[in-house]
Amino acid sequence: MQLWIDNQKLETVSERFENINIQKSENFTSIQVEKNQLIQLLKFLKEDLGFKMFIDFFCVDYPLHNPRFQGIYLLFNPDERQRVAVKCWAEGDSLPTITSLWKGAKWAEREAWDMFGVKFEGHENLVRMFLWEGYKYHPLRKDFPLRGIEDTYLPSLNLRPDEKPAHNYSPYHTVLPTMEDLERTQKARIQKKNQIVLNWGPLHPGTHGTIWFLFDMEGEYVKECDIVLGQLHRGVEKIAENLTYTQFIPYTDRMDYISALCSQVAYVNAVEKVLGVEPPEKAKYIRTMMCELQRINSHLLWLGTFALDLGALTIFLYTFREREKIMDIIEGIAGIRLNSTYIRIGGVAKDLPEGALDVITHFINDFPEKLEEYETILTTNRIWLRRNVDLGIINEEDVYSYGLTGVVARSAGVPYDIRMIQPTDAYDRVDFEVPLGRVGDCYDRYLLRMEEMRQSLNIIKQCVEKLKGMEGEKYIATDNPYVLPTLNEVFNSIESMVKDFNLRIYGEQVPEGEVYLSGENPRGELGFYINSKGEGRPYRMRIRSGAFYNLQIFTELIKGRTVADAVVLLGSLDPVVGETDR
Amino acid sequence: MELLGTVVVLTIKSLIFIIGMFLGAAYLTLLERKFAGHVQQRPGPLHVGPHGFLQPIADALKVLTKEDLVPDSVDKVLFYLASLMAFVPAIMILAVVPFGDPFTIFGVEIKPYITDLNVGLLLALAFGSISIYGVIFAGWASNSKYPMIGGLRKAAVLIGYEVALGFALVGPIMMAGSFSLREIVEAQQNMWFIIPNILAFVVVIFCILAETGRTPFDVQEAEAELVGGYVTEYTGMKFGLFPLAEWYIATFVLSAITVILFFGGWNPLPLMGWLPIPAFVWFFIKVFLLFMFFLWVHWTLPRYRVDQITELAWKVMLPLALANIFIVAIWIIIFG
Numbered sequence: 001m002q003l004w005i006d007n008q009k010l011e012t013v014s015e016r017f018e019n020i021n022i023q024k025s026e027n028f029t030s031i032q033v034e035k036n037q038l039i040q041l042l043k044f045l046k047e048d049l050g051f052k053m054f055i056d057f058f059c060v061d062y063p064l065h066n067p068r069f070q071g072i073y074l075l076f077n078p079d080e081r082q083r084v085a086v087k088c089w090a091e092g093d094s095l096p097t098i099t100s101l102w103k104g105a106k107w108a109e110r111e112a113w114d115m116f117g118v119k120f121e122g123h124e125n126l127v128r129m130f131l132w133e134g135y136k137y138h139p140l141r142k143d144f145p146l147r148g149i150e151d152t153y154l155p156s157l158n159l160r161p162d163e164k165p166a167h168n169y170s171p172y173h174t175v176l177p178t179m180e181d182l183e184r185t186q187k188a189r190i191q192k193k194n195q196i197v198l199n200w201g202p203l204h205p206g207t208h209g210t211i212w213f214l215f216d217m218e219g220e221y222v223k224e225c226d227i228v229l230g231q232l233h234r235g236v237e238k239i240a241e242n243l244t245y246t247q248f249i250p251y252t253d254r255m256d257y258i259s260a261l262c263s264q265v266a267y268v269n270a271v272e273k274v275l276g277v278e279p280p281e282k283a284k285y286i287r288t289m290m291c292e293l294q295r296i297n298s299h300l301l302w303l304g305t306f307a308l309d310l311g312a313l314t315i316f317l318y319t320f321r322e323r324e325k326i327m328d329i330i331e332g333i334a335g336i337r338l339n340s341t342y343i344r345i346g347g348v349a350k351d352l353p354e355g356a357l358d359v360i361t362h363f364i365n366d367f368p369e370k371l372e373e374y375e376t377i378l379t380t381n382r383i384w385l386r387r388n389v390d391l392g393i394i395n396e397e398d399v400y401s402y403g404l405t406g407v408v409a410r411s412a413g414v415p416y417d418i419r420m421i422q423p424t425d426a427y428d429r430v431d432f433e434v435p436l437g438r439v440g441d442c443y444d445r446y447l448l449r450m451e452e453m454r455q456s457l458n459i460i461k462q463c464v465e466k467l468k469g470m471e472g473e474k475y476i477a478t479d480n481p482y483v484l485p486t487l488n489e490v491f492n493s494i495e496s497m498v499k500d501f502n503l504r505i506y507g508e509q510v511p512e513g514e515v516y517l518s519g520e521n522p523r524g525e526l527g528f529y530i531n532s533k534g535e536g537r538p539y540r541m542r543i544r545s546g547a548f549y550n551l552q553i554f555t556e557l558i559k560g561r562t563v564a565d566a567v568v569l570l571g572s573l574d575p576v577v578g579e580t581d582r
Numbered sequence: 583m584e585l586l587g588t589v590v591v592l593t594i595k596s597l598i599f600i601i602g603m604f605l606g607a608a609y610l611t612l613l614e615r616k617f618a619g620h621v622q623q624r625p626g627p628l629h630v631g632p633h634g635f636l637q638p639i640a641d642a643l644k645v646l647t648k649e650d651l652v653p654d655s656v657d658k659v660l661f662y663l664a665s666l667m668a669f670v671p672a673i674m675i676l677a678v679v680p681f682g683d684p685f686t687i688f689g690v691e692i693k694p695y696i697t698d699l700n701v702g703l704l705l706a707l708a709f710g711s712i713s714i715y716g717v718i719f720a721g722w723a724s725n726s727k728y729p730m731i732g733g734l735r736k737a738a739v740l741i742g743y744e745v746a747l748g749f750a751l752v753g754p755i756m757m758a759g760s761f762s763l764r765e766i767v768e769a770q771q772n773m774w775f776i777i778p779n780i781l782a783f784v785v786v787i788f789c790i791l792a793e794t795g796r797t798p799f800d801v802q803e804a805e806a807e808l809v810g811g812y813v814t815e816y817t818g819m820k821f822g823l824f825p826l827a828e829w830y831i832a833t834f835v836l837s838a839i840t841v842i843l844f845f846g847g848w849n850p851l852p853l854m855g856w857l858p859i860p861a862f863v864w865f866f867i868k869v870f871l872l873f874m875f876f877l878w879v880h881w882t883l884p885r886y887r888v889d890q891i892t893e894l895a896w897k898v899m900l901p902l903a904l905a906n907i908f909i910v911a912i913w914i915i916i917f918g
Contacts, residue, residue: 198727206807220731220888309807311797311885317622383798383884563731563807564887 003422004029005077005084009049017041027273027515030072030085038088039096042073046101051075051084053416054102054403056544057109059090059116060531063142067091069118072529073098074516074544078400078414081421085516094119104403107552115140115237130230130581132177133184139238146242148174198563202231206309206567209577211551213566220562225555232581240541244507245271246345246484248541253339255543256579258301259522261294261330263579264343266519269424270528271345274515275482275508281426282473283347288426289360289463290333290342291519292456296367297326298522299449299456303374306446306571310387315377322370325363332356345508346483347476357464364457364464371453379447388443392557392569395440403549406524407452408573411437411444418520430462442572482508507536523547523574543582547575595696599676607830608638614829614877621881648818653724656815660723665820668716669827671709675835678702680764682848682862694862695764702763703751706839710793713832714740717795717802717812720824724815732811735888736795736802742895743792749903750785753778753910754843763839767847776844778913781906783844785899787875790840792891794833796880801888837872841865845872 010022013031020041021032033041045051055074062068069090076083088095097120098105109120110129117138120126127133137144152175200206200213207213210231216224236255240248252267253260265287272279279287300319307315327337333356334340334349342349378384399409399416409416417434419427435451437444478485478496484503485496510532518527524546531540550573558566612627612634619626627634652661679702680695699705714736721733755761757778758769766775776783792799803811810816813824841847845868848861886894 196727198731205809220735307884311800312883313618313797314622314881317624321623377882378884381884383886386890387884387887562887562889564801567807 003081003083005051005082006080009082009084012049013041013044016044025513027513027517028085029083030087030514032087035088035091035095038086039098039101041086042075042098042101045075045084045086050077050079051082053078053400054104055083055525056403056527056529056542057098057105057112058529058542058544059112059118059140060540061116061140061142065089067093069093069116071095071112071118072542074527074529078416083516090118093117094121096121097123099123102403103401104549104552107548114138117141128230130233132181132230134181135175135177139235144238146238150174152176200563200566202228207570208305208575211575211577211580215558215563215566217563220564222558222561222563222566225558225566227551227555229551229577229581232577234582236582237541237543240538240543242537244504244536245275245510245538246503246508249343249345250339250341253341254578255545255582256521256523256526256547256576257338258576259294259298260339261290261334261342262298262519262521263526264341265291265425266517266521266526267528268343268345269519270515270517270530271508271510273517274510274513274530274532275345276511277346277477277480277482279347279425280474280477282467282470283475283477284426285463285466285470286348286352286475287343288430289460289467290330290348291425292459292463293326293329293360295456295522296453296460297323297330299453300326302449302522302571302574306568306574307378309567309571310384312378312384315374318370318374322367325366329356329359329363332359344476344484346478346480347474349476351475352467357467360460360464364461367457368454371450375450379450385443387564387568388446388572389441390439391442391561391565392572393439393441394553394557398553398556402553404524404553405546406521406550407445407448408524408550408553410434411448412440413437416525418518418525422518424517424519426463426466430459432456432459442568445572509534509536510538518544521546521579523576523579524550526579545579545582547573548580548582551575551580592696596677599696600673603673603676603831603834606834607826608642610830610834610873611641611826612638613873617874617877618881621878642822645819645822650818650820653726653815655725657723657725660719661815662820664716664719664723665816665823666716667719668713669823669831671713671716672827672831672835675706675709675832675839678705678763679835679838679842680767680847681838681865682860685861698762698764701761703755703761703766703839703843706763706835707748707751710832710836711740711744713827714793716824716827720816721802721812724812726815728808728810728814729812732802732808732814736812738888739792739799739801739891739895742892743789743899746785746895746899746903747789747793749900750782750789750906751843752903753782753906756907756910756914763842763847767842767849770846771849774844774846774849778910779844779906781902781909783840785903785906786840786843788894788899790833790836791876791879792895794828794836794876796829796833796876798879798883798886799891800880800885801891833876834869834873837869837876838865840872841868 014020014022017033017037019034023030053076055076057071057073060070060072062070067089071088071090073086074083095118097109107129109123110126112118113120113126114129114131115138137149150172152173153171154173155171196217198215198217200215202210202212212228212231214226215222236251239251249264249267252263256263300323304316304319330340331337332353334342394404394408394412396412396414398404399412399414405416413436415434415436420434432455435448437448476486477483478489485500489496490500512532512534514531516527516529518525525544526546527544529542530538533539554569554573557569616626627637630637630640652658677696678699680698682694684691684693717736718733721729754766754775757775758766760766795802803813813821848865850857850859850864
């Protein structure tokens with residue numbers, strides 16, 4: 001399914017602007033523009049050509065090129081369902097800010113500054129996104145070593161003065177943020193002194209992970225809010241540049257650990273696209289089924305914690321009762337409960353075990369009743385309505401401006417669902433509906449997620465029907481030169497063994513090119529931009545996290561509301577810190 | 583001599599009441615945990631003693647032997663005082679709560695209450711209010727942001743509900759013509775006061791939920807927003823006294839007062855007076871049913887926001903309580 005800008009629009013652009021360079025390929029279409037024309041081009045794309053939705057912004061480092069950094073803007077046209085990428089070289093290591101066009105670029109630009117050291121002219125608050133203030137380096141630059149720069153003297157504390165250190169012991173380590181550094185980070189974000197500043201997080205039961213909120217409070221009301229991310233930043237994008245494509249699959253699990261399978265599928269699909277691998281039919285249905293099981297799993301966890309935040313303790317245990325069943329199903333199929341590295345390039349890791357489909361059928365027959373049970377307790381509960389209705393209203397304008405995706409976008413009535421827009425796997429062959437909200441408040445998001453669980457059940461049912469007739473078929477396309485052979489094949493044929501060795505040691509030699517492909521994670525669009533230079537490792541991998549962009553609107557929505565609303569709002573936006581911080 | 587005898591008898595009786603309430607509260611925690619467990623489809627405490635029956639004792643030992651940390655920045659006097667302020671008044675309400683009619687065993691008349699004051703109900707209300715200062719002190723003395731917000735929330739909730747509670751209690755008092763809890767029970771021998779006072783009963787239920795800080799009104803310790811609310815800085819037994827006082831003793835005692843005011847106290851259930859059940863057993867059956875009702879609410883509902891709670895207090899509960907006084911007045915005029 002092609003989703004890139006059509007030729008007619010490209011011609012309009014090239015007529016209007018000089019000195020642009022259009023690179024068109026199957027998987028990626030970009031317009032390269034000079035820095036002084038960037039804002040005009042983006043404005044033209046937004047206002048005249050309808051590319052009004054902001055998807056992502058990131059940089060790529062070319063150390064030998066001058067200027068060194070290239071910024072890439074990804075935009076989406078929601079009416080005609082087209083994407084376009086705009087590339088621009090950062091002359092003098094700086095780019096003009098586009099926050100006046102899209103507010104969602106605010107954090108993306110801060111991230112680019114943090115990771116690459118690219119400055120943004122006119123950005124209102126250009127501070128570090130993930131790392132702390134005072135850190136000297138920019139880790140995603142190519143000259144930054146993977147193990148960090150060991151320049152801080154940290155001697156061992158257990159070493160006696162007369163003792164000689166072990167031969168490989170170095171007293172120099174990579175720098176860690178100290179308490180003072182973190183305080184500086186906090187103070188850099190606070191202007192006013194006359195109000196209470198409530199440190200909500202980083203380790204707080206209401207923040208669902210390690211997000212650090214700073215609330216400037218007047219009484220119970222939050223006047224200003226700031227979010228400090230980075231407590232769970234592991235540099236996944238940097239890690240990706242140093243691993244082969246197959247080796248990176250487990251890392252996608254650890255980003256959005258609640259919906260690991262969806263992340264794997266999104267990643268593997270992008271890699272398959274750039275490799276040109278076509279998985280067998282059965283693998284496609286298994287992937288779709290597992291994704292939807294994971295979606296129900298994720299939404300159940302969301303419902304439990306959301307209700308827990310609002311004080312309904314019992315729902316939490318009820319949802320975990322069902323979630324446990326899904327966990328058992330996933331464990332039975334993939335072998336691992338949470339971070340199930342189950343999807344492989346070209347298929348899935350294992351065939352469905354005997355009886356798996358029976359267990360799933362039993363679950364889908366059993367589950368609607370339980371869903372009714374949750375709805376009986378919550379949906380028309382007056383307290384639930386009082387807490388949720390008309391809180392955190394998001395409109396269509398916000399969706400486009402902030403690049404909101406997933407349930408958050410659909411609650412505002414924007415039918416942005418990657419499963420519909422760009423169906424991967426078997427999504428184009430199953431029948432499902434995308435529920436849309438009317439108001440865009442927290443209650444809508446609650447209803448949507450409940451309805452999505454029903455739709456997921458529906459998809460699983462169809463997949464199970466299909467899979468029943470596919471017993472014994474191939475589940476991984478091992479004929480393809482890029483696909484790792486199965487264990488059985490490795491042990492029985494020398495060619496497979498050689499191929500396995502080659503792929504494991506040198507990685508999949510991906511042809512040169514770029515690809516952007518996304519999947520519908522339970523938390524929004526999870527996109528993977530892969531820039532390959534024809535090696536076994538990606539030259540640059542960018543992970544467009546749905547939760548990262550969804551969380552950004554929190555600071556706007558919370559203004560003038562109470563702390564009690566903050567938990568509801570955060571719960572309904574449903575960020576997972578593993579994915580926001582990467 | 584007579585005075586000395588009274589003092590000795592009262593002391594012994596008080597000790598029995600206090601120790602009984604302590605043990606009772608400990609086992610109320612077990613009751614709650616078992617109840618919550620079964621609501622949530624899990625067994626609850628199971629391993630200490632048969633069916634977890636010794637769990638409260640293990641918990642008490644654990645809490646008592648924990649290190650008692652006092653942060654440097656707290657106001658030491660208030661910090662210590664707060665946990666006592668929460669606990670002592672809650673248990674002092676027991677002084678005026680009667681558990682049955684006086685009865686005679688081996689020729690000795692035993693009164694199952696400590697004292698029968700003619701202003702008993704007012705005293706109970708007063709102690710109930712003082713108990714709440716403990717929470718507010720705890721929030722203030724902790725010198726920390728979360729406890730302070732918790733304490734302020736509690737204060738906001740209480741101002742509303744104390745007023746409504748006071749007005750709601752006027753109805754039964756009007757009908758009985760007395761503040762003495764024993765006389766109120768005796769006045770209900772033919773008909774329980776719930777009949778005309780149904781609105782007051784509703785108000786009292788809400789007030790008890792609000793004052794004892796149970797869901798939907800547990801804003802002062804909303805764990806998702808305020809970590810532990812006003813008890814965030816507390817450890818050990820100082821911490822243990824707060825839930826014990828609020829969730830168990832206060833809920834229990836206020837349930838007892840509600841039963842006395844609206845459900846005929848130790849009078850048997852209608853048409854069941856022929857059963858050979860002693861009066862105080864009837865009383866405890868009613869109190870436990872009411873207590874279980876609070877648990878049921880607690881483990882089912884989500885939580886209100888603090889401004890919604892105060893809104894409910896002033897816009898719904900206070901008018902209801904006032905309407906109840908009006909209805910009862912008309913009732914008394916018509917039926918005598």
